[in-house]
Amino acid sequence: MAQDNFQEPLISNRMALGITLALALMAAATFAVNLGGSWIGPKLALGSHTDSREEIRVRIGQDELRLPANTIRFSEQRHAGDSERIDLYLTWPEMQGYSVAQKRRFDDSGSADGLIFLQLSQSTMSRDMSGRLEPIYSRLFDGDAIPGPYGLTAHHLRADSGYGDEVILTAPTSTGDAYAVRCLMPRDKGPERQTGQQTSPVATNSASCQRDIRAGQDLTVLYRFSPTLLRDWVHIDAAIARFVKERVATRKTPQ
Numbered sequence: 001m002a003q004d005n006f007q008e009p010l011i012s013n014r015m016a017l018g019i020t021l022a023l024a025l026m027a028a029a030t031f032a033v034n035l036g037g038s039w040i041g042p043k044l045a046l047g048s049h050t051d052s053r054e055e056i057r058v059r060i061g062q063d064e065l066r067l068p069a070n071t072i073r074f075s076e077q078r079h080a081g082d083s084e085r086i087d088l089y090l091t092w093p094e095m096q097g098y099s100v101a102q103k104r105r106f107d108d109s110g111s112a113d114g115l116i117f118l119q120l121s122q123s124t125m126s127r128d129m130s131g132r133l134e135p136i137y138s139r140l141f142d143g144d145a146i147p148g149p150y151g152l153t154a155h156h157l158r159a160d161s162g163y164g165d166e167v168i169l170t171a172p173t174s175t176g177d178a179y180a181v182r183c184l185m186p187r188d189k190g191p192e193r194q195t196g197q198q199t200s201p202v203a204t205n206s207a208s209c210q211r212d213i214r215a216g217q218d219l220t221v222l223y224r225f226s227p228t229l230l231r232d233w234v235h236i237d238a239a240i241a242r243f244v245k246e247r248v249a250t251r252k253t254p255q
Contacts, residue, residue: 061122070097085121184208
C-alpha cells in the first residue's frame with residue numbers, strides 16, 4: 001500500500017496565533033504589575049499613615065488648628081473643615097508626626113514606648129483632670145497614698161469607682177497646681193497597698209496612662225502614653241501644651 005508523503009505540521013497557524021496572543025497578554029500583564037507595583041508598593045508600605053507635612057486647617061468648636069497631615073492618626077480625619085475631634089500621634093521626645101524613617105515606631109502595636117497619642121475635642125467639662133482631682137477623684141481614693149514612680153504619689157481607687165485597676169498619680173507642680181494622671185497598673189502584679197516606703201509599680205508599656213488638659217478657647221486635649229514614660233511626666237505635659245498652643249490659629253481682631 002502506498003504511503004502518503006504529506007505530513008501535517010505539528011503546530012497549526014491557528015495554534016501559533018493563539019500562543020503568540022497568550023505570550024503578548026502575559027507580557028502586558030507583567031508590565032502592568034511592575035508598573036502598578038512601583039506606585040502601589042509605597043502606598044501599601046505607608047498603610048493608613050502619611051509622611052506628608054501639608055498643613056490642614058481644622059475647626060473644632062471655637063478653635064481653628066493648623067495641623068501637619070502626618071501628625072493626624074486616621075486618614076478619614078485628614079481634611080480641612082469642621083470636626084468633632086481629631087486624633088493625633090507624635091514621637092517622644094521629638095514631638096514629630098509619621099515619617100518613613102520612624103516607621104517601626106509607628107507600626108509596633110505591641111509597644112507605645114516612643115509615642116504619645118492625643119485626642120482634641122470641644123470641652124464638655126468645666127475642669128481638666130487636675131481641676132477634678134480634689135472635688136471628684138479624691139472622694140474615690142481607697143486606702144493610704146503610697147510613693148509612686150518618679151516622684152509621683154499613687155492613690156488606689158475604690159473597687160466600685162468604675163476605674164478598674166487604674167490608679168491616680170499626683171504631684172505638686174512649680175505653678176502650685178496639682179499634676180494628676182490615671183494609669184492602668186494591675187494590682188496582682190504590684191506590691192500590696194500599704195503605708196511605708198512601698199512603691200506603686202510601672203506595669204506595662206502600652207499607652208495606659210491618660211491625662212487631659214485645657215487649651216485654646218475651648219479645647220480638651222486628652223493624651224495617652226506608656227507608663228514607662230512617666231519619668232518625663234513634667235516635660236511631656238509642657239510639650240503637649242506647647243504643641244497645641246503653637247497650632248491654634250490666632251484670630252485677627254477686626255479693624
